Amino acid sequence: MEAVLSFLKVDNWVEFWWVMFGLFGQLMFSGRFIVQWIASEKARRSTVPLAFWYFSMAGGVILFTYAVYRADPVFILGQSLGLFIYSRNLFLIYRERRENAAG
Template sequence: MHDAILDFLNVDSDVELWWVLFGLAGQLAFTARFLVQWIASEKVGRSVIPLAFWYCSLVGGAVLFAYALYRGDPVFVLGQSLGLFIYSRNLWLIRRERRAQ
């Protein structure tokens, strides 16, 4: 069974398997942000971006960034690093706005 899982995921070791699972968890967190945004928008009947969207983006992006570093994929690393900056900046702007109120 163990070898079948390794073969199915095209990995050579348990370490590689854990990195793939880690990357998949990051992708799930990243994808969850769309569900959060959709549900929040449906509740109010207009398009909104809730705070949880940015946290899901940041968590998923950070995990995917770590996975991209492990894989050594410069395109993936660059894409995730830019996203991390944007998600962090949005959270900072939201925090600053709330503190001013």
């Protein structure tokens, strides 16, 4: 097991789990493109499904948390802007759906 810690360049198991958490966030964040690609292939045109924004939000929150833990101001700033954009897009989508349902 020490080889795993050494490979990941971490000194202890707490750091190991933080790295695993960060990798999971990156997986969620990257998964959004697979979701978008599949939706576009099914629609036979470029489309951005609602799941894209959920994957973006989940990955962004996890990566933001990881960045705060790492105290990386560049990473924190980058994820902060993204989280604002993902939240805004979800708000706009739900507002449009609510308006369409009402009238």
